[in-house]
Amino acid sequence: MITISVDTNACNNYGQCCFEAEDIFALDDDGTLQFVPQADDSRLDELENAADACPMQAITLNR
Numbered sequence: 001m002i003t004i005s006v007d008t009n010a011c012n013n014y015g016q017c018c019f020e021a022e023d024i025f026a027l028d029d030d031g032t033l034q035f036v037p038q039a040d041d042s043r044l045d046e047l048e049n050a051a052d053a054c055p056m057q058a059i060t061l062n063r
């Protein structure tokens with residue numbers, strides 16, 4: 001299992017991560033990032049892409 005953390009102080013709600021894993025990261029109606037805090041190991045590539053895409057480097061993954 002992969003644990004997903006987002007530094008909400010760093011996150012500027014740009015939403016790039018949402019394009020990489022749409023069912024894990026999403027902007028709500030207020031434009032604020034919501035995310036699922038855990039995902040299966042099979043999602044690692046997508047999550048790494050999301051973390052790499054984040055311009056604020058706000059996403060941390062732990063296995």
Ligand code: SF4
Nearest residue numbers: 011012014015017054
């Ligand atoms: S890409 Fe980074 S800054 Fe943008 S919403 Fe996702 S976590 Fe926040």
